[in-house]
Amino acid sequence: MVNMNQEAILSVRDLNIKFTLRGQVLHTIRNVSLDVYKGESIAIVGESGSGKSVLTKSFMGLLDNNGFISSGEILYDGKDLAKYKTEREWQKIRGGEIAMIMQDPMTSLNPLKTIGEQIAEAVRLHQPDVKGKDAVRDKVYSYLKDVGIRKPERRYKQYPHEFSGGMRQRVVIAIALACNPRILICDEPTTALDVTIQAQIMRLLKDLKAKYDLTILFITHDLGVVANIADRVAVMYAGDFVEIGTAEDVFYDPRHPYTWALLSSLPQLGQKGEELFTIKGTPPSLYKVIEGDAFAPRNPRALKIDFLMAPPYFEISETHKAKTWLLDPRAPKLEPPEGIRNLKNLEVLG
Amino acid sequence: MAKYLIKRIGRSLLTLALIICIVFILMRQMPIEGYFQNFDKLTDAQIQAGLKEQGLLDPMPVQLVNFFRNMFHGDFGVSHSYRVNVPVTSILKDKLPVSIKLGSLSILVAMCLGIPLGTLMARYKGKFFDKFGTLFIVFIQAVPAAVYFLFIQMYGTTLLNIPLLFNPNNWRSWVLPVISMSLGNIAYYGMWLRRYMVDESNKDYVNLAKAKGASGNTVMFRHIFRNAFVPMVQYLPSSFLNTVIGSIYVESLYSIPGMGGLLVTVIKDNDNNMVQAIVLLYATVGVIGLLLGDIMMTVLDPRISLGKKEGGR
Numbered sequence: 268m269v270n271m272n273q274e275a276i277l278s279v280r281d282l283n284i285k286f287t288l289r290g291q292v293l294h295t296i297r298n299v300s301l302d303v304y305k306g307e308s309i310a311i312v313g314e315s316g317s318g319k320s321v322l323t324k325s326f327m328g329l330l331d332n333n334g335f336i337s338s339g340e341i342l343y344d345g346k347d348l349a350k351y352k353t354e355r356e357w358q359k360i361r362g363g364e365i366a367m368i369m370q371d372p373m374t375s376l377n378p379l380k381t382i383g384e385q386i387a388e389a390v391r392l393h394q395p396d397v398k399g400k401d402a403v404r405d406k407v408y409s410y411l412k413d414v415g416i417r418k419p420e421r422r423y424k425q426y427p428h429e430f431s432g433g434m435r436q437r438v439v440i441a442i443a444l445a446c447n448p449r450i451l452i453c454d455e456p457t458t459a460l461d462v463t464i465q466a467q468i469m470r471l472l473k474d475l476k477a478k479y480d481l482t483i484l485f486i487t488h489d490l491g492v493v494a495n496i497a498d499r500v501a502v503m504y505a506g507d508f509v510e511i512g513t514a515e516d517v518f519y520d521p522r523h524p525y526t527w528a529l530l531s532s533l534p535q536l537g538q539k540g541e542e543l544f545t546i547k548g549t550p551p552s553l554y555k556v557i558e559g560d561a562f563a564p565r566n567p568r569a570l571k572i573d574f575l576m577a578p579p580y581f582e583i584s585e586t587h588k589a590k591t592w593l594l595d596p597r598a599p600k601l602e603p604p605e606g607i608r609n610l611k612n613l614e615v616l617g
Numbered sequence: 618m619a620k621y622l623i624k625r626i627g628r629s630l631l632t633l634a635l636i637i638c639i640v641f642i643l644m645r646q647m648p649i650e651g652y653f654q655n656f657d658k659l660t661d662a663q664i665q666a667g668l669k670e671q672g673l674l675d676p677m678p679v680q681l682v683n684f685f686r687n688m689f690h691g692d693f694g695v696s697h698s699y700r701v702n703v704p705v706t707s708i709l710k711d712k713l714p715v716s717i718k719l720g721s722l723s724i725l726v727a728m729c730l731g732i733p734l735g736t737l738m739a740r741y742k743g744k745f746f747d748k749f750g751t752l753f754i755v756f757i758q759a760v761p762a763a764v765y766f767l768f769i770q771m772y773g774t775t776l777l778n779i780p781l782l783f784n785p786n787n788w789r790s791w792v793l794p795v796i797s798m799s800l801g802n803i804a805y806y807g808m809w810l811r812r813y814m815v816d817e818s819n820k821d822y823v824n825l826a827k828a829k830g831a832s833g834n835t836v837m838f839r840h841i842f843r844n845a846f847v848p849m850v851q852y853l854p855s856s857f858l859n860t861v862i863g864s865i866y867v868e869s870l871y872s873i874p875g876m877g878g879l880l881v882t883v884i885k886d887n888d889n890n891m892v893q894a895i896v897l898l899y900a901t902v903g904v905i906g907l908l909l910g911d912i913m914m915t916v917l918d919p920r921i922s923l924g925k926k927e928g929g930r
Contacts, residue, residue, distance in 0.1 A: 327828060329828060359830075361828055362831075367828040369828075374821040374822065375821040375822050375825045378822070378918075379847070379917070379919065379920075393830065428919070446829055
């Protein structure tokens with residue numbers, strides 16, 4: 268499914284992002300590198316506060332005012348986005364090159380504008396060849412139809428409060444499409460929605476990806492949601508990717524203890540009568556310098572070296588790498604927890 | 618919408634009627650001196666005759682009905698002490714236009730300056746302009762108006778080379794009172810608009826608009842300003858009312874023959890007919906102001922629907 272010879276559309280190199288908060292410096296993204304290949308869908312998975320959103324926001328220059336890129340590169344189309352400073356520079360990227368779908372559709376639409384106007388705004392900004400009021404409106408109709416909103420003529424004139432949550436998320440998706448982007452960042456697109464709607468939205472995104480030739484970056488903390496749609500999965504912990512691989516690699520052959528823990532906590536794996544698995548403890552404070560493996564303090568089976576030295580990436584295959592000392596030839600052989608050993612046979616991810 | 622309007626206007630009229638009744642009954646509890654110009658010299662018999670002539674010995678409900686009947690004929694009786702035996706309506710007819718003109722001009726100036734002030738402060742939040750604006754607002758709000766009104770009068774008149782006293786036919790003598798009266802509102806509009814705009818700019822939809830690739834100015838004006846202006850609209854009519862009534866100090870500084878302070882004067886003098894008429898006037902303006910504020914909100918905010926039952930607010 269993923270061809271490693273594919274060209275990277277977006278390349279993150281040794282990126283560090285810091286925030287200043289009440290006089291202290293928060294090191295949120297720690298030396299992250301990632302290649303996003305053209306046409307793939309990649310999921311960034313991690314718990315709250317692991318830096319998923321911050322990382323993707325930095326691709327669009329949407330970091331909060333107290334956040335900044337302290338070093339590293341974000342290469343897109345031969346340009347280094349990490350060097351972008353002014354709004355004017357970013358406007359060339361935002362929408363037209365990289366578009367974003369946000370988490371909460373209830374608040375991400377302007378309550379005082381009709382949804383038609385809001386989509387039309389994107390069309391006018393990014394599709395200068397669509398000229399004239401009627402042409403823009405017809406274009407908006409076609410996007411509304413694409414995202415599965417019926418009777419676009421009537422819906423065009425309606426306000427966000429006249430839509431349900433799932434419908435609003437479709438509108439948000441239509442806005443993103445109207446920008447005509449190459450990369451679509453979906454920041455927990457289904458977290459605020461009903462479970463039944465989640466599947467619909469994910470299917471819709473999958474269809475649109477093919478139709479509009481998009482590269483999609485999913486951010487989620489729910490592995491189950493991405494299992495179906497992601498080609499590759501990158502697991503983030505405390506501002507760093509601990510394991511990156513194809514969906515098969517990560518789901519069927521996970522190597523990092525944190526990935527194990529994440530997979531074990533899928534509620535679908537719970538056995539009747541047993542309590543659901545939880546990961547003990549909390550993520551490390553990003554105010555302090557993290558020594559060794561960031562996950563070690565929460566890992567009951569951590570090795571001694573995990574507390575002393577940060578592990579490098581070990582390549583498991585051409586597509587799969589993980590940052591854990593367990594992959595070092597000298598490490599004891601630890602098997603992943605029993606529950607997740609034969610995910611392949613379980614239909615839980617379907 | 619039409620149905621709502623009719624209902625709403627009916628309710629406003631009811632409010633006004635209640636205000637009239639309450640004020641009327643209260644006024645009847647006041648000493649009777651106010652109905653005569655030379656009360657001390659009159660004998661008891663003369664007083665009784667005078668009261669009877671003015672219909673004040675009738676039972677209360679009859680008096681009230683009479684008052685309403687006269688009111689619909691535009692008759693509020695005569696002033697007893699403010700300007701003896703001059704009909705109340707003709708006194709107000711002279712004074713009201715001056716105050717309204719002054720109030721409207723100052724509101725206009727306040728909007729033209731206060732709205733840009735708030736917008737720019739929000740746009741450059743934390744920067745020089747914001748700090749400068751905050752300084753101005755704090756100054757206006759913290760320093761008693763009397764202080765800077767006097768300064769404006771002292772230096773302004775010299776600067777414009779005009780006499781201290783107001784002359785309605787010279788446009789230059791309008792300038793200083795209008796500026797003085799607008800200062801408070803400029804600060805008020807600026808403060809609230811900035812606040813609402815900052816609130817709005819932290820919302821998700823603003824992020825989405827930015828993520829769309831809209832320019833900073835587009836986001837600022839087409840999204841943030843428009844949305845922040847909705848709650849502002851509600852204040853506009855009532856701030857107009859307050860400006861017209863509240864011009865007491867400015868009007869006395871420049872000896873402007875307006876409404877400012879008139880209510881206080883006639884209450885002090887027990888000029889009951891005048892009190893009744895002025896209270897009714899202010900109450901009407903107030904009720905209309907509220908109504909207008911609500912209607913303007915509905916026009917601007919599609920989420921507020923007045924017509925439907927479920928759109929309860």
